[in-house]
Amino acid sequence: MKAYGYIDADHVGMIDYAPMPKVTPYGALLRPVAMAPCTSDVHNVFDKFSPTRKPSGWVLGHEAVGEIVEVGEMVQDFHVGEIVAVPAITPDWRDRGIQEHNFTHPKGTPFSGQRLCKSYPGVFGEFFLMEDADTSLAKIPEGVTIEQALMCVDMVSTGFTGVNNANIQFGDWVCVIGIGPVGLMAVAGAKLKGAARIIAVGTRSNCVKLAREYGATDIVSYKEGDIVEQVLALTDGRGVDSTIIAGGSDEVFGQAIAMTCFGKGTISNVNYFGKADCLEIPKLALGRGMGGKTIHTELTQGGRVWVERLMAMVACGRFDPGKLITHRFYGFDHIEEAMFLMRDKPDDLIKTVVHV
Ligand code: NDP
Numbered sequence: 001m002k003a004y005g006y007i008d009a010d011h012v013g014m015i016d017y018a019p020m021p022k023v024t025p026y027g028a029l030l031r032p033v034a035m036a037p038c039t040s041d042v043h044n045v046f047d048k049f050s051p052t053r054k055p056s057g058w059v060l061g062h063e064a065v066g067e068i069v070e071v072g073e074m075v076q077d078f079h080v081g082e083i084v085a086v087p088a089i090t091p092d093w094r095d096r097g098i099q100e101h102n103f104t105h106p107k108g109t110p111f112s113g114q115r116l117c118k119s120y121p122g123v124f125g126e127f128f129l130m131e132d133a134d135t136s137l138a139k140i141p142e143g144v145t146i147e148q149a150l151m152c153v154d155m156v157s158t159g160f161t162g163v164n165n166a167n168i169q170f171g172d173w174v175c176v177i178g179i180g181p182v183g184l185m186a187v188a189g190a191k192l193k194g195a196a197r198i199i200a201v202g203t204r205s206n207c208v209k210l211a212r213e214y215g216a217t218d219i220v221s222y223k224e225g226d227i228v229e230q231v232l233a234l235t236d237g238r239g240v241d242s243t244i245i246a247g248g249s250d251e252v253f254g255q256a257i258a259m260t261c262f263g264k265g266t267i268s269n270v271n272y273f274g275k276a277d278c279l280e281i282p283k284l285a286l287g288r289g290m291g292g293k294t295i296h297t298e299l300t301q302g303g304r305v306w307v308e309r310l311m312a313m314v315a316c317g318r319f320d321p322g323k324l325i326t327h328r329f330y331g332f333d334h335i336e337e338a339m340f341l342m343r344d345k346p347d348d349l350i351k352t353v354v355h356v
């Protein structure tokens with residue numbers, strides 16, 4: 001089977017020898033209709049400290065909308081020919097940790113809820129398997145386009161996970177650090193949760209424009225001085241109620257803590273920090289350990305219900321994630337170009353999609 005994946009532990013590319021997946025009793029076999037590379041794929045492949053190295057023939061990808069081509073005999077809700085959204089995170093709902101509400105790392109091992117491309121092959125193949133269709137595939141509501149559905153499986157999901165963990169109350173002041181596709185969805189989600197002021201940190205002009213459209217009230221550039229000083233100046237020295245980290249390198253972690261208010265502040269991180277060293281926390285900004293600031297770190301939520309709920313919001317016109325897409329390709333073979341675009345991040349790129 002043709003796929004985009006690992007040629008060897010250090011190289012990725014088009015391969016024609018990926019094993020053809022076989023349908024399982026609760027599973028469904030799908031072919032991608034549209035797929036998107038993620039900044040996380042880029043990190044997994046190009047960050048030499050990433051532990052996600054895979055054997056030759058291993059298929060990449062965790063963002064797809066697919067057409068069902070075969071279902072197992074135990075599948076109840078899905079049928080052949082249906083076009084569905086495929087959540088990036090698809091835990092095994094039989095894992096023990098699920099009953100402890102641990103949906104992202106439920107086996108007790110890191111990232112065990114993210115099975116696509118980790119414990120079984122990813123979606124960048126001519127065909128891919130979803131092991132448990134009824135719990136993991138998401139029905140696309142009427143009125144939601146394939147591109148909007150595709151943006152929901154990870155970009156909306158991750159941005160909104162950041163928002164869910166940020167404890168936003170009506171009238172709060174929120175800062176979103178990073179306004180790539182994930183941060184832009186965090187801006188949209190923070191507005192929907194009732195934030196009053198939303199300060200967005202980023203520089204690319206189309207991201208800045210879209211951040212304003214999704215609800216940012218203020219824009220801060222990390223290229224024009226310390227972002228902590230800029231956010232404190234905008235908030236009369238108090239800081240914001242919540243900070244969502246959706247971009248930037250190691251220093252943003254301490255900056256997020258420093259710009260978040262004492263006593264009730266929440267820092268919600270969905271960002272990836274590369275390399276295998278330590279993150280610094282400024283002690284004074286943490287009140288020497290007594291500042292009353294809560295820090296959350298999380299992988300995006302997943303599963304059928306979560307992604308169906310996100311798409312229901314799109315269907316009802318609450319926001320349009322389709323605006324994230326700036327680059328489109330047509331044909332499976334373009335997946336490598338799309339992947340390299342996500343790695344190189346030209347100024348006009350927000351998110352790219354490959355229609356198959
Ligand atoms: P992008 O690279 O498209 O966006 C990154 C943003 O961060 C840009 O707005 C960029 O600004 C900004 N930025 C860069 N450097 C700094 C800095 N020093 N200070 C402040 N802001 C900075 O990333 P994505 O939106 O695609 O992804 C965001 C993060 O989310 C990634 O780390 C990704 O791996 C992670 N992720 C996490 C998931 C999860 O499950 N937790 C799932 C999916 C993604 P500029 O406008 O200048 O480019």
Ligand code: ZN
Nearest residue numbers: 038040088154
């Ligand atoms: Zn992703």
